[in-house]
Amino acid sequence: MRKERFDMKEYVMNTYGRFDITFQKGKGCRLYDDKGKEYLDFVAGIAVNALGHSHPIMVEAIKSQAENLLHVSNLYWNEPQLKLSKLLVELSGLNSVFLCNSGTEAVEGALKIARKYGKQFSEDKNRVVYLEESFHGRSMGALSVTGQPKYQEPFNPLIGGTESCPANDVDALKEIMDDNVCAIILEPIQGEGGINVLPDSYLKAVKDLCNKHNGLLIFDEVQCGIGRTGNMFAFQGTSVEPDVVCLAKGLGGGVPIGAFIANEKADVLLPGDHGCTYGGNLLVSAVSEAVINEISKQEFLDHVQKMGLYLKEKLHGLSGKFTSIEEVKGTGLIQGIKLSIPTKPVVAKALEKKLLLVGAGKDVIRFVPPLIVSMEEIDGMIRILEDVFKEFDEA
Ligand SMILES: Cc1ncc(COP(=O)(O)O)c(C=O)c1O
Numbered sequence: 434m435r436k437e438r439f440d441m442k443e444y445v446m447n448t449y450g451r452f453d454i455t456f457q458k459g460k461g462c463r464l465y466d467d468k469g470k471e472y473l474d475f476v477a478g479i480a481v482n483a484l485g486h487s488h489p490i491m492v493e494a495i496k497s498q499a500e501n502l503l504h505v506s507n508l509y510w511n512e513p514q515l516k517l518s519k520l521l522v523e524l525s526g527l528n529s530v531f532l533c534n535s536g537t538e539a540v541e542g543a544l545k546i547a548r549k550y551g552k553q554f555s556e557d558k559n560r561v562v563y564l565e566e567s568f569h570g571r572s573m574g575a576l577s578v579t580g581q582p583k584y585q586e587p588f589n590p591l592i593g594g595t596e597s598c599p600a601n602d603v604d605a606l607k608e609i610m611d612d613n614v615c616a617i618i619l620e621p622i623q624g625e626g627g628i629n630v631l632p633d634s635y636l637k638a639v640k641d642l643c644n645k646h647n648g649l650l651i652f653d654e655v656q657c658g659i660g661r662t663g664n665m666f667a668f669q670g671t672s673v674e675p676d677v678v679c680l681a682k683g684l685g686g687g688v689p690i691g692a693f694i695a696n697e698k699a700d701v702l703l704p705g706d707h708g709c710t711y712g713g714n715l716l717v718s719a720v721s722e723a724v725i726n727e728i729s730k731q732e733f734l735d736h737v738q739k740m741g742l743y744l745k746e747k748l749h750g751l752s753g754k755f756t757s758i759e760e761v762k763g764t765g766l767i768q769g770i771k772l773s774i775p776t777k778p779v780v781a782k783a784l785e786k787k788l789l790l791v792g793a794g795k796d797v798i799r800f801v802p803p804l805i806v807s808m809e810e811i812d813g814m815i816r817i818l819e820d821v822f823k824e825f826d827e828a
Contacts, residue, residue: 459482460485462803476801477802479682483805485803504715512715516718517530517721517722528697533712539691543693544574546693546701547561560615561578561596562618564620566580567618568625577592580626610646610648617642621657624767624799626794652667652675658678658682658683662764665734676698683724688720690713737766741765744766744768751770757822759773769798776796779821783818
């Protein structure tokens with residue numbers, strides 16, 4: 434017998450801890466709920482809406498592509514996929530692109546590259562190393578390299594041959610590494626893990642160890658890539674070039690797309706090795722190309738850098754006023770504040786005051802606004818946050 438339901442929400446699988454708000458409209462950095470109330474959005478779909486909401490460039494790209502053709506199989510070529518791939522190769526300096534639908538899929542593809550790369554040398558070269566506090570997605574493969582027990586444990590056993598290592602600990606990595614490692618996967622800035630920027634010296638040491646043991650270096654830039662650091666790719670702000678880069682989120686600015694880009698060494702997948710029905714279809718590729726054309730302009734990236742510095746200054750100002758803010762972390766428009774008090778009530782109180790924020794890790798509040806955010810909007814966010822912290826610090 435079917436159960437009786439009293440609310441439309443009961444038809445949806447209960448996998449998210451959601452706030453009871455339904456959004457209906459967005460413009461720039463503002464969202465509007467079904468009661469017409471306006472919110473300032475510093476979540477941006479968790480680093481997705483890089484151009485904000487309803488950006489005319491995206492609206493135009495969606496309309497004009499929808500009028501022509503949405504989808505054909507990857508049995509055939511399509512021009513938007515070709516143009517987007519060329520753009521991503523030229524901007525990254527890597528060799529070739531596979532387009533998929535999400536960050537998780539991008540990571541899955543990168544893991545398949547790693548395994549196939551290793552097999553060229555020996556059947557035993559199949560170990561994949563990942564970092565504690567990382568987040569790479571929730572499929573069985575991506576979960577197997579996600580260094581957070583709370584996500585992994587309910588689903589054990591995961592795929593074999595993966596091993597975690599504490600982040601930013603070169604000695605620990607040296608211990609783990611050997612010639613049977615086919616890849617190391619890491620986020621240059623750990624997003625979900627709490628906005629942990631991995632220092633350049635560490636990334637260099639990782640790269641050296643990869644070189645020493647002939648392993649691939651995979652950067653998961655799903656959250657921190659596509660202009661968010663003020664560089665087109667996060668690795669371009671470091672002195673290290675990865676062999677594979679995983680992308681999603683800002684890549685589509687709101688349409689579902691992911692990608693992995695490989696350099697020549699890692700370009701090992703052949704026909705039949707990998708595929709994706711929707712991957713690189715005309716609609717998402719055309720929109721993504723429009724988004725990337727905009728974000729990759731130097732003046733756009735300069736804006737992100739400038740807003741990033743401004744946000745940092747303002748967050749430091751705030752932390753000077755409230756003892757519960759212990760640290761300001763991050764760079765560009767991927768920043769966070771580490772709190773000595775629980776983050777959830779702070780996020781909930783900000784929401785009451787019409788500011789959207791999202792936590793990261795166990796004690797960080799994350800700021801990943803649309804990259805088009807203005808100084809006035811940062812000021813507005815800080816004003817609300819100041820009101821919020823007044824309630825907690827003086828409580
Ligand atoms: C660094 C990183 N990798 C992978 C993922 C998974 O991406 P998706 O949710 O698009 O599958 C995320 C999502 O938050 C992420 O932040």
